[in-house]
Amino acid sequence: MATTHKNNSLAGPEGSDVMMVRPFKIRRMIKETDDTFSLELGPRDGTRGFSFEPGQFNMLNVFGIGEVPISISGDPTKTDELLHTTRAVGTVTKAMKKLKVGDTIGIRGPYGKSWPVREVEGYDVVVVAGGIGLAPLRPVIYYLLANREKYGKIVLLYGTRTPEEILFRKDLEKWRARFDLETFMTVDRATGDWRGNVGVVTTLIGRAPFDHLNSAAMICGPEIMMRFTVLELQKRGLVDDKIFVSMERNMKCGVGLCGHCQLGASFVCKDGPVYRYDQIRGIFTKREL
Ligand SMILES: Cc1cc2nc3c(=O)[nH]c(=O)nc-3n(C[C@H](O)[C@H](O)[C@H](O)COP(=O)(O)OP(=O)(O)OC[C@H]3O[C@@H](n4cnc5c(N)ncnc54)[C@H](O)[C@@H]3O)c2cc1C
Ligand code: FES
Incomplete structure (x- = not known):
């Protein structure tokens, strides 16, 4: 079985710099368990949608605190919502848990190789x-x-x-x-x-x-x-x-x-x-x- 799963290219979303941080608004915060929460995010920079492959991650920037890699946990067929599910374990993730609906978070990505969902067709x-x-x-x-x-x-x-x-x-x-x-x-x-x-x-x-x-x-x-x-x-x-x-x-x-x-x-x-x-x-x- 070949591993041709998709990687990030050097161009970021819409041809932008791959390191560019985009501002996203927290639309919804879902408490999953005592220490784990999901953020539903929408772009704040006038761009529309967010495409990703299952298994890819974003770097999430809590301004003034730091940046952490978090996988994208939402539906890849829905480009109008971006979901991340995070367990609060340390400095950045605990600060992220304190954010509120309407707050802004920085996003860069998507990065990394995805799960080989196309390669395993038929299996x-x-x-x-x-x-x-x-x-x-x-x-x-x-x-x-x-x-x-x-x-x-x-x-x-x-x-x-x-x-x-x-x-x-x-x-x-x-x-x-x-x-x-x-x-x-x-x-x-x-x-x-x-x-x-x-x-x-x-x-x-x-x-x-x-x-x-x-x-x-x-x-x-x-x-x-x-x-x-x-x-x-x-x-x-x-x-x-x-x-x-x-x-x-x-x-x-x-x-x-x-x-x-x-x-x-x-x-x-x-x-x-x-x-x-x-x-x-x-x-x-x-x-x-
Ligand atoms: C590709 C990738 C995808 C990831 N996807 C997710 C995701 O979808 N959801 C998610 O919650 N996390 C995910 N992580 C892990 C997440 O990036 C870390 O939990 C985060 O960087 C911790 O940062 P912090 O500043 O909150 O903690 P720090 O202040 O850096 O660490 C504080 C303490 O927590 C411990 N710690 C750090 N990470 C973890 C951990 N993962 N589990 C338990 N203890 C830890 C450290 O050893 C340290 O003792 C992913 C990591 C990678 C590399
Ligand atoms: S995080 Fe810099 S090389 Fe992977």
Whole structure:
């Protein structure tokens, strides 16, 4: 399977400078969980719409505080809304959580390689998400469902630590009701009235309905989760060039200039964040590279 997934070109939106920060207005703020929120944004500079490929990210600038890479979590078929889902963990993301509807945020992007949604046409697609990892994968689900006839089975396996950390509940309800999408969820620890599966997300792989000879997998979550997910998929017979993972590293420029995001011989901002597993197998299995 070729990896021709789309990369950012040197020209930015509408031929502008790739590093140009565009002002966006916060139209809506959605509380997803206690520490995770989604921002719906609209351009403030007179331009219209925002196109991206599933898996790409933007650099979000909270003015006066700093800039962070955040994946685009919305529907790639809707160019009139830009959505980002962020977990507040540190300086910039906590400041972002305090912003209000009507405030302005700086955006540059989209950057990075996308999930190979076109290359896997004709295959069963297994999407495996852990925690906030569902955010970069939600555009994949939207895209696959918008082009449903082009794919075999579509399977979503989603795990969180507790039921309270489940993201995008409305989407999940809709997806679970569909007959053309198999959704399986699990939590590490059951709390409240959770009656569903308990155990790490990898425990779902053994019974997931897909044809290993004709499947591709897309995985996003903590690195330890991705490692074990790859092992389980390999046990099910998936080959490494049909497994894709999304990597995270600290970033500064986002466009392959500063070297902050180096991963082996590659730069995550430019050569990733989505990698075909066989291309990073060596470094993926070594910690802290
Ligand atoms: C390509 C790419 C896409 C990303 N997409 C998303 C996304 O869609 N949603 C999202 O919430 N995040 C995403 N991230 C991670 C996000 O960029 C970081 O969480 C953010 O840069 C942290 O910045 P900060 O200033 O808030 O925290 P900092 O002040 O830099 O860090 C504060 C503390 O938080 C810890 N920390 C930093 N990052 C994380 C993390 N990811 N998880 C747990 N602890 C952390 C640090 O180790 C440090 O101890 C993505 C990262 C990359 C590289
Ligand atoms: S963030 Fe600068 S090279 Fe990737």
